[in-house]
Amino acid sequence: xxxxxxxxxxxxxLVISNFSFAQNWEVNLLNDINPAQPTSxxxxxxxxxxxxxxxxxxVSMFAVGLFTKDKKLQQxxxxxxxxxxxxxxxxxxxxxxxxxxxxxxxxxTIINPYTIEKDASFPSGHTSTAFALxxxxxxxxxxxxxxxxAYAWAGGVxxxxxxxxxxxxxxxxxxxxxxIGSAYLSEWLNKKLFKKSK
Numbered sequence: 001x002x003x004x005x006x007x008x009x010x011x012x013x014l015v016i017s018n019f020s021f022a023q024n025w026e027v028n029l030l031n032d033i034n035p036a037q038p039t040s041x042x043x044x045x046x047x048x049x050x051x052x053x054x055x056x057x058x059v060s061m062f063a064v065g066l067f068t069k070d071k072k073l074q075q076x077x078x079x080x081x082x083x084x085x086x087x088x089x090x091x092x093x094x095x096x097x098x099x100x101x102x103x104x105x106x107x108x109t110i111i112n113p114y115t116i117e118k119d120a121s122f123p124s125g126h127t128s129t130a131f132a133l134x135x136x137x138x139x140x141x142x143x144x145x146x147x148x149x150a151y152a153w154a155g156g157v158x159x160x161x162x163x164x165x166x167x168x169x170x171x172x173x174x175x176x177x178x179x180i181g182s183a184y185l186s187e188w189l190n191k192k193l194f195k196k197s198k
Contacts, residue, residue, distance in 0.1 A: 026168050030103055031110050034165040038114045046153070047114075047160040050126045054084055054133050075194065080136045082186035083179075087132035088125075090178050095120040104165050114164035124167040124175035130157035131179025139187050154179070 058080040065073030100122035104113040119125075134150035141147075158172040167175075 026170060027103070027107060027110070029169055030162055030165075031107075033159070033162045034103075034111055035163070036112055038112055038164045040163065043160040043163045044114060046156045047126055047164060047166075049153075050130050050133075050157055054129050057133060057137070058084070075190070076140045079140065079186050079190045080133065082190060083132045083136040083183040084129065086185055087128050087179050087182035090182060091123055091125050091128045091175070094123055094174075094178075095125070098122050100168075100171070102166065103168050111165045113166060115166075117166060121167055122171045122174060123178055124158065124161050124171040126161050127154070127158040127167070127172045127175030128179040128182070130154040131176045132182045133179075135180045135183035136186065139183060 058077045061077035061080065062074055065071070065077060099120045102113070102117060102121045103111040104116070131154045134154035137150050138147040154176070158176060161167040161172055162169060
């Protein structure tokens with residue numbers, strides 16, 4: 001799939017996500033996923049793993065690259081950081097501009113949250129960050145033993161956000177699209193930047 005095709009897919013998902021806000025299917029699906037007591041330690045831990053991994057991964061890459069004098073590894077760490085920064089900027093801008101209620105605020109009698117979060121629901125920041133990290137690592141290391149676990153973890157994060165009652169399915173889909181797009185945008189920007197600096 002080319003970058004243009006990836007971008008087209010991301011735009012399509014975002015448009016569909018915006019049109020589906022009022023759809024009952026989404027609430028019904030979330031109700032099926034979200035249990036009366038979302039107490040699974042596995043789901044909580046996979047959700048909590050996002051931000052520590054998002055910090056530890058590029059920092060570790062940069063530190064190892066610095067220690068071993070591996071310029072390529074250092075440059076790869078910049079690409080990962082870039083994808084996470086772009087992702088955060090887009091996600092937060094959308095959260096504040098769209099300002100969608102969390103599902104447990106909109107449907108308090110049927111959606112059971114693990115914890116109450118104060119920011120807006122759309123898009124899912126945990127999911128977008130997980131997919132930005134997974135995609136960025138998959139671009140840097142095109143090996144199945146990197147790509148498969150990275151995307152399995154990111155998909156697990158998206159599912160956990162619904163299981164825990166924190167996000168609608170379209171929040172998660174949009175988060176995944178934003179994360180993937182941010183990683184490709186960071187890759188493209190880094191190529192342009194480092195090309196000019198040579």
